[in-house]
Amino acid sequence: MSTVATFRGAGTRGVVGQHWRPTRALGRAVLLTGLLVLGGVLLGRVDVVLLATPFALGAAWALRRRPQALPDVEVTADRTALSEGEEVTGTISAVNADRTGYDALALRAAVAPWVDAPAIRLPQVLAVPPGEAVDLAVSGTALRWGRHRLGPVHVTALACDGLLIARHHASSATVDYAVYPITEPFDATETVPRAAGLVGQHRSRRPGEVGELAGVRQFAPGDRLRRVDWRVSLRTRQLHVAATLSDRDAEVVLVLDVLADAGHGEGSASGATVLDTTVRAAAAIAEHYLQHGDRVAMVEYSRAARRLRPASGRRQYLTVLEWLLDTSAGGSVGAAYDQVLGPHLLSANALTVVLTPLIDPSAAAMLARLTRAGRSVLAVDTLPPDVAPPDLGAHTDVAYRLWRLERDNTIGALREHGVPVVSWAGAGSLDLVLRDLSRSASAPRAGR
């Protein structure tokens, strides 16, 4: 699929013709011609007058035909939906619809910072004959997830041997690329603590009509006759039935703590910031659970306080990816808990996975509050291991180590209060804590 954005420069000649302005070179040609001719006449020197000849001749010849229109600029993208690390390709075309050629046409396209296209970042200068078009091939690499834009294009056209110039910002000549995060491999084999519906892919811990065999037990009133295990019943001379575990779906709520960002990310190739880890992990977890038929909801814990309603299926996965593209860090003050995590907004049985770097103190408070509310909460630590503060003086290192100790204390306190905290490590990294959560969820509870 290709996308085209066009800036029409030649549409209204009468108005656009006013964009052409004389350059300093035109003023210089006139000034020098006048001064040299005057000087030659006054001094009676033919040779001095002749010095003005090329200036007058060149200006007169160049101005014999003046341009009226600006060039049409068109930006085309071969593909607008990409993944991190994929190639960004497109074309910038400039069409000269005028009867006068452009001696030089400089095109400077604005390129998003996370698109590695060094050749197109520099202004490209081309000659465009009248009635012709020139194409500039755009080739680069999408370094990081997000919405990236190619364009607008700043156009500088020179005509009449540099005596006339037109500058214009082709603001409508833009193409937007959606660069989706690469999903780090993730595969959780453990069940979710409390499944919700009566359909789905998860083997629940509750008995049900269909599904995996849980065991054989004595017949009880209410059991269906078709579930009687006749072999065991004949051997024991008492009626026994085969008990199975029901298959159930689950609701997973992914909470993205993006109150603050940290780390040095250079795109998909090397390094990752908190935001990168959060988005990529969220995409991987959502993909995993949506593939299993579960419902996934998204919550951005920041000042933006964005939410995505729970839903299941391939369509929800695409929606999640689009939703993740707009994730941005910031807003440590005023992150409203009730706005995004209030009891009326979250399902009681949902597994709440909080992706947090635990930088902002309010994140730990949010986790504690979720746990006190009786929810199944799992914290995924998204702080990169190699993160370090900028060197601000002799005490930076000591202050950083103190902060790390304080953060470790917070993690320990959270674990003591029943919030498992696990570092994001891709495949299977959540299995152990999911198993613990499942056991604790199925255990009898004291009334609160």
Added chain:
Amino acid sequence: MLVRAGVGVAGLIALLVAVPAPALTTAYGLLGVVALAAGPALAPDGHWPSALVLVTAGGWLVATTLWPEPVTVWRVLALSASLYLVHTLAALAAALPSDAMVAPDVVVGWLARAVAVAVVASLLSAAVLAGAARVSTGGYQVATVLGLAVAAGLAATLSLAARRSAPRS
């Protein structure tokens, strides 16, 4: 950078042709000539190109008036062509961003047009100089007539250009 280098080289040639030979024998004179030639190359969008042309023309007048340097045809032609190259290459360099990647056909086309103008102007100048040498009454009247003609032509050209540049309603 190539275009700016062209501006500098053309300016240097013009100065070497115009400036009196004794001035070029001293280190200060040579340094001044190089510095003056470098001005338009470094700042083509400023007043340096105009200043260079005027200083060179002044140097030419001084060299041919105060020093016994001959006014030969080749010197006049070389001076006018190199000064025009300074002017037109500075016009291109002034409009281009310093980090621009310029397609070769832009520079080649530009130089071709500049050389064509310089050749035509040289032919015209050579013809005028040859005609002026045959006139026994000296160059003063010829310069006056030629200057008036050029001034009238220039006025007509500028008038035409001004009419064509007026916004259309």
